[in-house]
Amino acid sequence: MDMYEQIDQSLSRYVSFSKEELEILNSLLEYRKVPKKTIMLHEGEVCNFEAFVVKGCVRKYFIDHNGFEVILQFAIENAWVSDISFSHYEDKPSRTFIETMEDCEFLIFSPETKEELLKRAPRFERAFRILFERNLSVTQNRLFNTISKTAMEKYLEFLEMYPTLPQRVAQHYIASYLGISAEFLSKVRAKLAKQ
Amino acid sequence: MDMYEQIDQSLSRYVSFSKEELEILNSLLEYRKVPKKTIMLHEGEVCNFEAFVVKGCVRKYFIDHNGFEVILQFAIENAWVSDISFSHYEDKPSRTFIETMEDCEFLIFSPETKEELLKRAPRFERAFRILFERNLSVTQNRLFNTISKTAMEKYLEFLEMYPTLPQRVAQHYIASYLGISAEFLSKVRAKLAKQ
DNA sequence: TCAAAACATTGAACTAGGACAAGAAAACAG
DNA sequence: CTGTTTTCTTGTCCTAGTTCAATGTTTTGA
Numbered sequence: 001m002d003m004y005e006q007i008d009q010s011l012s013r014y015v016s017f018s019k020e021e022l023e024i025l026n027s028l029l030e031y032r033k034v035p036k037k038t039i040m041l042h043e044g045e046v047c048n049f050e051a052f053v054v055k056g057c058v059r060k061y062f063i064d065h066n067g068f069e070v071i072l073q074f075a076i077e078n079a080w081v082s083d084i085s086f087s088h089y090e091d092k093p094s095r096t097f098i099e100t101m102e103d104c105e106f107l108i109f110s111p112e113t114k115e116e117l118l119k120r121a122p123r124f125e126r127a128f129r130i131l132f133e134r135n136l137s138v139t140q141n142r143l144f145n146t147i148s149k150t151a152m153e154k155y156l157e158f159l160e161m162y163p164t165l166p167q168r169v170a171q172h173y174i175a176s177y178l179g180i181s182a183e184f185l186s187k188v189r190a191k192l193a194k195q
Numbered sequence: 196m197d198m199y200e201q202i203d204q205s206l207s208r209y210v211s212f213s214k215e216e217l218e219i220l221n222s223l224l225e226y227r228k229v230p231k232k233t234i235m236l237h238e239g240e241v242c243n244f245e246a247f248v249v250k251g252c253v254r255k256y257f258i259d260h261n262g263f264e265v266i267l268q269f270a271i272e273n274a275w276v277s278d279i280s281f282s283h284y285e286d287k288p289s290r291t292f293i294e295t296m297e298d299c300e301f302l303i304f305s306p307e308t309k310e311e312l313l314k315r316a317p318r319f320e321r322a323f324r325i326l327f328e329r330n331l332s333v334t335q336n337r338l339f340n341t342i343s344k345t346a347m348e349k350y351l352e353f354l355e356m357y358p359t360l361p362q363r364v365a366q367h368y369i370a371s372y373l374g375i376s377a378e379f380l381s382k383v384r385a386k387l388a389k390q
Numbered sequence: 391t392c393a394a395a396a397c398a399t400t401g402a403a404c405t406a407g408g409a410c411a412a413g414a415a416a417a418c419a420g
Numbered sequence: 421c422t423g424t425t426t427t428c429t430t431g432t433c434c435t436a437g438t439t440c441a442a443t444g445t446t447t448t449g450a
Contacts (some may be wrong), residue, residue, distance in 0.1 A: 111424090170428090172427075182428080187430080189428095190429075
């Protein structure tokens with residue numbers, strides 16, 4: 001499957017698009033290869049892309065006032081990553097970083113090309129709204145887990161949700177995603193192992 | 196200001212609408228008064244409304260496996276409340292409750308009337324997408340706070356964000372929103388008071 | 391108006407998870 | 421292949437926040 005089929009199928013899960021609409025979509029996307037460990041968005045910058053992950057894995061994170069990363073999102077194949085923290089609409093700089101964790105391939109919108117897509121094929125507005133709804137739903141669920149579950153429970157649920165990630169990324173990133181220290185995750189895993 | 200002006204102004208912050216578009220909007224909304232302490236959405240139900248709060252205050256929450264509430268959202272005047280946890284699109288029942296905390300007035304969409312609005316005035320799709328983006332941004336920020344800040348810091352930030360809420364709702368709800376115990380919030384406040 | 395219920399405070403004992411440190415194991419670049 | 425860096429583990433000590441319980445305060449509603 002080529003990457004345009006990949007993104008077309010992914011968006012067609014929410015709304016069914018005509019051949020013409022999909023052609024407009026594909027013609028507006030920019031293909032970009034990005035090597036491992038590249039910071040695609042620095043703190044303070046306004047994010048000027050929305051990227052569909054064709055291949056690879058990125059993380060999006062904040063840095064807290066003690067200098068610790070808090071990972072907000074892992075984006076792997078077929079996920080979208082961007083930072084909309086008010087910044088598009090209020091020109092507030094974001095506190096967010098986006099960084100590749102593997103060599104990656106993306107299909108990318110700039111604000112302008114996205115705008116043009118929505119003008120020429122307005123039905124995409126709906127698909128993107130649904131994407132946001134899901135994203136919100138996932139984030140709310142994660143907030144719930146963060147508040148109400150133990151480290152062990154959170155880790156087990158993480159494994160179900162992202163079964164391949166532990167093989168792909170360093171463990172301390174997972175700890176950061178779960179909101180626990182790397183050392184404590186190690187202890188949780190040790191406990192799990194001897195059961 | 197009557198309530199239609201109120202909702203029109205609120206949505207016009209994101210997209211400017213014509214008189215005709217706003218008339219369509221207003222004609223499709225249902226006005227509903229709901230007394231205090233009414234559960235508008237029970238766990239397991241599919242949420243069939245999106246409510247704009249004209250007046251009053253509601254909370255949206257999950258119940259964890261120990262029977263404790265975790266508050267996901269307070270919605271006061273000019274906010275929207277609904278539960279989209281996948282349910283609209285996958286018919287999965289939600290774990291969410293929505294409950295009024297004061298006598299409330301709403302302007303309400305059903306899925307059908309919202310659909311009709313978007314068909315007849317598609318530019319609203321954009322305004323609702325922006326609402327979701329902000330909602331996501333707020334939720335991500337809250338996740339960050341929950342993971343990386345102390346109870347004291349979270350409470351202070353909460354006070355800035357919702358300065359009127361402590362006068363309007365019981366303190367243990369605020370504790371639940373912050374992800375700390377009611378007792379500990381009381382201690383945090385005691386500490387604050389003597390400074 | 392008053393009893394009941396809900397809410398808030400405070401203290402004492404406890405625990406999940408954090409911070410630090412030191413060593414082992416992997417991964418990585420030259 | 422080998423030294424360097426990054427990652428992972430394990431132990432010890434520590435603390436922010438929890439739980440439980442008792443008491444006081446406010447709100448409610450009949």
